Every structure is written in C-alpha cells, then in structure tokens.
Amino acid sequence: MFSQWGNILYRTTEHLEVNHGDSNVRSWFARTMQGSPDEADGAFTPLERFVMELFRTISPNPGSSSTVQTARSLAPGLVSVVTSHPDTSRDPVHWQNPDDFDPDRYKTARTSVDNDEKQSRQVGLARCPFPPAPFAVSGGRRAELTNSAFGAVYGVVDGTPYPVCDSAGYAPFGFGYRRCTGELLTTAFLKEVLRTVWRGGFEFVRLDVEQPTRIPVSPRTVIDDNIGFQRAQSGRTG
Missing domain, CATH: 1.10.630.10 (Cytochrome P450)
Incomplete structure (x- = not known):
C-alpha cells in the first residue's frame, strides 16, 4: 500500500x-x-x-x-x-x-450495502460466495465490520453503514475478499x-x-x- x-x-x-x-x-x-x-x-x-x-x-x-x-x-x-x-x-x-x-x-454506483445475496444470484452466481460475517470491533464503540455478498469489507458504526463502491467497474483496490x-x-x-x-x-x-x-x-x-x-x-x- x-x-x-x-x-x-x-x-x-x-x-x-x-x-x-x-x-x-x-x-x-x-x-x-x-x-x-x-x-x-x-x-x-x-x-x-x-x-x-x-x-x-x-x-x-x-x-x-x-x-x-x-x-x-x-x-x-x-x-x-x-x-x-x-x-x-x-x-x-x-x-x-x-x-x-x-x-x-x-x-448511482452499487455499494457494498447494495450487494446482498439476491444481487449475487441476479448476476449469475449460484449462491452467495462469501456470506456476511459481521464481528464487533474492540475499544468500546458500537461498531462492527461486515461484508457484501462479494466479500468487500465495510464498517457499520452505531447502525450506520459506511460502504465502499462494490461495482465491477471500480477496480483500483481489487475485488471481493481479496480487496486491498x-x-x-x-x-x-x-x-x-x-x-x-x-x-x-x-x-x-x-x-x-x-x-x-x-x-x-x-x-x-x-x-x-x-x-x-x-x-x-x-x-x-x-
């Protein structure tokens, strides 16, 4: 990086x-x-x-x-x-x-919040390849890390998501769970x-x-x- x-x-x-x-x-x-x-x-x-x-x-x-x-x-x-x-x-x-x-x-680009299992099926994947697996962060904040259907990780703080652009056309940091x-x-x-x-x-x-x-x-x-x-x-x- x-x-x-x-x-x-x-x-x-x-x-x-x-x-x-x-x-x-x-x-x-x-x-x-x-x-x-x-x-x-x-x-x-x-x-x-x-x-x-x-x-x-x-x-x-x-x-x-x-x-x-x-x-x-x-x-x-x-x-x-x-x-x-x-x-x-x-x-x-x-x-x-x-x-x-x-x-x-x-x-209007799709984000990691938009890409759920339904979207995964619509684009032709047999199933959600990387199911959401949220886990809480330490430090006392009400925050967690979770992921889109394609594995892109993003944060949720006090119930508010902070997504990343999860479009196939946005590639500078890679894709899915291999994203930088x-x-x-x-x-x-x-x-x-x-x-x-x-x-x-x-x-x-x-x-x-x-x-x-x-x-x-x-x-x-x-x-x-x-x-x-x-x-x-x-x-x-x-």
Whole structure:
C-alpha cells in the first residue's frame, strides 16, 4: 500500500498542475472544495467521490493476481489469473463514458450495502460466495465490520453503514475478499492531502529542469522529480 502512495501523489499533482495538467480534473477539484466536500449526499461525500474517480482513472495498482486450482481433466496443476485494474475500471460494459473524469458517477454506483445475496444470484452466481460475517470491533464503540455478498469489507458504526463502491467497474483496490485492506486508509490519506492543498492555497507547477532526478516510489514505478508547488498568485481558478 505505502509503495503506491508515491505514485498516486505524483499522478494527482500531475493532473492538478496549472499549466500542463488536466483542466477537467482541476475544475472538478475547485467545484468539490468550494461546496461542502465532507457532507455526504448519498453513500459518499463529494470529496470521497473525487478521490475515488482519481483512483479509478489513475489506477496506482496495475492488477490483481490470483492462483486457482483447475479441474484435472482441463489443466492439471495451479494456474495464475491476472485481472487488469486500469482496463476493468475503464470498460464501457461498466460505465457510460468511462474515459471521462466524472466523480458524480458514484452517486448511482452499487455499494457494498447494495450487494446482498439476491444481487449475487441476479448476476449469475449460484449462491452467495462469501456470506456476511459481521464481528464487533474492540475499544468500546458500537461498531462492527461486515461484508457484501462479494466479500468487500465495510464498517457499520452505531447502525450506520459506511460502504465502499462494490461495482465491477471500480477496480483500483481489487475485488471481493481479496480487496486491498488499505483502501480506506489510502482514501483518507489523499483526502487530507487535498484538504491541505485547498486550505493552503497551493498550486502545482512543472519545474523547468532539463534532467529531473529519477525517484523510485515502488518496486515497479520510477517517477521524474519535476513537479513543485507554490502559493496561488491570483486566487483560485478551475
């Protein structure tokens, strides 16, 4: 998880860069933060939806690998199955206009609360593959962890669920019970980074360096150290 933070941070600043970034992402960021970013209007807050769309389009994790044992008559032994996160997250089977940056798509996306055993049968599974198994957390709070029919874990605090997006088209953290356990921590981390950027009036700029330093940020990712930040000169723009 931590090895992916460098990648997601760099790609986020690259999208928000004032001269060469993505104007649509910058516009959505301004609209999100100028409103009520942390007030939920549905399953997620506006800031959570913005961060989720960053993850979907940037996809810091390239894929998930699972090992399965096949039937002897087909292919004896163990076989590795790789699911590509970027391709899955941008598949038109799952989203309208999948290449557009649109945080509002999560207003209607299915969540871990929506995906029960009935939904599991509707999509063609013979039975609920991972039945809900809630267990209480320690520390005195009235809270528990439970899971959707597909195994995605989420919290319930004082009877209020705090779900995750449990759609096949949202793949940056994997799927079901193999979903990354650091998803909520990573989301909270990036939300706090973006709040700090907005409160401080910071903007990101591409550095004019001919040969930027190459920095390894994960076992398979190296980035150019070519983006800095400064205080916005004349207020905020979209």
